[in-house]
Amino acid sequence: MLGQHVLFLDGEALVIDKPAGLAVDPPRAGGISLENHLASLTFGFRRWPVAVHRLDRDTSGCLLLSRNPKAHARFQQAFEAHQVTKRYVAILDGVPDAAEGVVDLPLAKVSTAAHGWRMTGDPRGKASRTVWRVLAERDGRALVEFRPETGRTHQIRVHALEGVGRPVTGDPVYGAAHPGGMMLHAIALTVPRPGKPDIIAEAPWPDRFTAMGFGAP
Template sequence: MNTDTQNTKSQVKLFEVTDNHSDQRLDNFLITYLKGVPKSHIYRIVRKGEVRVNKGRVDVKYRLVIGDIVRIPPMRIAEANDVVFVKQSLRDALQQGILFEDDGFIVLNKPAGFAVHGGTGIDSGIIEGLRVIRPDAHFLELVHRLDRDTSGCLIIAKKRSALRKLHEFFRTDQVQKTYLALLAGQWARKKLVVTAPLLKNINKGGERMVVISQAGKEAETLFRRLRLFADATLVEASPKTGRTHQIRVHAASLGHPIVGDERYGLNDTNKHFKNKGYNRMFLHAETLKFEHPSTGELMTFSAPLPQQLQSLLQHEQQV
């Protein structure tokens, strides 16, 4: 039941969560519900406590539960014909990047350089772009996330039941994930499991950092060397857990950060590779393997390495 009054734009609205929005993140719900309201404003009113759930303050990552009462402060909601701006380059990439689709979910080859959703300073991301190019779709929600500069396999649910099942798979580590990463320097090992726990932290500049700390959450990544170059190492990274920036931080802990990683890498190293043509972080979500949420069939999805990265590797001197 929706208890808000659509015509009273100047009044507080109370929205009761039904099955249609259960398990949805608060920020994604608000972005969809408050069409035309800038993403930065939505994140601001949540941070300030103007949006409340069951009369209490919550984080934007809070997942809605059936029966929750969401308080939405007074604001002018844009008219229905307002359009979210989506770059043509993103539209084209989305149209060409579908790896698999059925009535339950989409597997997309996400292009690098685009956030998975809009937020502070970002008008639109992958999910907003999909909703624009598919205006008749009744339900499109992110199942998981990839960093802005990471390319590769990304799952979008097309119905609530698929979203719930796939969320459960990710929470219980039933999704096998394999990434390709180019590490700076020659990594001497052929194989290694890193189990350093990770803690989210905020540095002085307000930028979110993840650090290795015994106070953090358990994290496990298997690194396997694929090819050794004169000043870099191509590896396969298989994270058993799904912590924020997990592969990036674990790679840096080896003394071999990912090429192009502006947050956890080294400035001189990144500059060296940038001069060679590496203009993005070399991290690619190559494969996903999980059971189909409806049929139970084991499925494997693969996203080819972007041509730009393939070309750069061909010019590396192999050892």
Template sequence: MTPDDLVSRLLYRDGLMLVVDKPAGLPVHRGPKGGENLEDHFDALRFGLPRAPALAHRLDRDTSGCLVLGRHRKALERLGRLFHDGRIEKTYWAIVEGAPSEEEGHIDMALGRLDSTRGWWMRPDPLGLPAQTDWRVLGRARDAQGNDLAFLELKPQTGRTHQLRVHCQAMGWPMLGDPVYGHGKREGAPPLHLHAREIDIPMRENKERIVVRAPAPAHMREALALCGWRAETE
């Protein structure tokens, strides 16, 4: 990733916020072990303002798609309130291993920390924080080995850590390539197939909502096409 690469991934820009298409495999900020991260290149996104934009929320390292940045303090405060109050609508695409028995549904499953030694790893926990996800099947297929795959649209109603990944795993259809909650650690496994497809933000009161979509990432296109998705429908 270079500053120019990041600028080329800009999906939306106005005076208050930016939306960039985050690549899979790159963390949004520096972790305790250091290493390359997206935030290191935010200075390239100042576009004349005295300070670089800042993260309004987070995406996991291996998740691609819509990432929202605030361009100044007041914008970040507004975005923070909108995220906290659940007024920002998020839509994700995922490929899961397995065959949901229904075509759509709602998951209401509280989540808690797995244990103190596993960082941010989560698990279903009746005593944990409430977590809800709406889901819908957009396509189905079988891979070359005869394994069922499903292309899901996921709409989280809450914002818990790893919520979508844990919810899908708990339902019996883990995400393709998930190294923590699925089979992504096995040899030859693909990257995580989870993409922040769309973000819908009521940034200004009494104004039209801002809706931004990120194109399907290269690493998911083969499985998406197998499930019936076509690039020309982007």
């Protein structure tokens, strides 16, 4: 049940704090996904809400769902027009050489029989840009804020590794697995709505970050 994870709710929008480990789309191999929880997120509507964007299964935090088709179309247009403000926090394996910066690295999908698919920097790929800054350092790791200006698949994870030079702690694809999981959290989301108040949501600080010694800055 995700009713206790609601961060924002009105007649056309719903933002939840998606738990790490919950897939947004049903996994090909089967298993629980967001779809299994939608009936508990109707809040008086007959129609089930629909996810407007995606978070990776192991990423927690702010996920926007629409409550009707017209709102869904408007929200999708806002994402496509880069009008949505997204803020993530991540723990990186290692401390970046700089305190802040901008990663402007196009991304493309590559696939091999041995390792499956992944994203990588490629000048022929889709434009991808992320602003970042270090918030704290501890025990050879860094807490970093990421503000993606585009929304490519695995964008922050690849930009952390190939742009900042340090992988996200616990990233099973671009780094090394960690018992606490992947340390990436979508902490804040703002979606503009012409003629209506903005959708503004902020997710609670994740316990797995605190367990690694990084409290909320």
